[in-house]
Amino acid sequence: MTTTAALRRRYTNDSVTTASPGQLVVLLYNRLVKDLTLALVGLERRDVEGAHRALRHAQEIVSELSCSLDLDVWPEGEGLLALYDYVQDRLVQANATKSAALVAEVVDLVEPLRDAFTQVAATAEAS
Template sequence: MTTPAMLRRRYRTDAVSTASPARLVVMLYDRLATDLHTASAAVGVADIEGAHVALLHAQEIVAELSGSLDLEVWPQGEGLAALYDFLRDRLVRANVTKDAAFIAECIEVVEPLREAFSEAALVPDTA
């Protein structure tokens, strides 16, 4: 018997496995933003476990984004690598202190990046 939860999992799996590399980056940024907002809300209501889970997942996403950045192919990506280092630092601090100010700093960085990557993913590849 197929349940709605099984259908949702399959849809997510299919969406990821068929997405272009640019779309995958956008999907990571979308989820990172969701995790940051979830963590912020959890800190706001003193849900320590909820904040912890969301912040750990956000750290995993930043690690994935950072790990996929190839500076040999794109040396101009050093600034983006530095932003990922900044995010990683702030996410760890946010998780240790449960201070919403650190999360807000991350949101201020992630939201514009998410928009930029989303717009770039819409531009056809002319190479």
């Protein structure tokens, strides 16, 4: 591993281990959007394996977001949990059918959530 790659990996690890819970959610959303973008590019280029990898990773992230919801602390999270279930279903269908339209639908659902969580995390840090 090159020195630059090692430094980048260390920076990433340090960023994750020192992030607040809100920042971790934002990091997950950012990576989810990146994976969806990679999947769209892969589908456009007919890179089935690349699109599959990106969609599988996106599914793992949605699963993590879903599992991290604590409905005992935030009962109103039921709606978000239902949305995560819907997104997960759409991602599975997109991967099975290699549908860019389904991936684009998920992007349209996820980006506003990412933006909202980014604002909340920034507000929490400022106070």
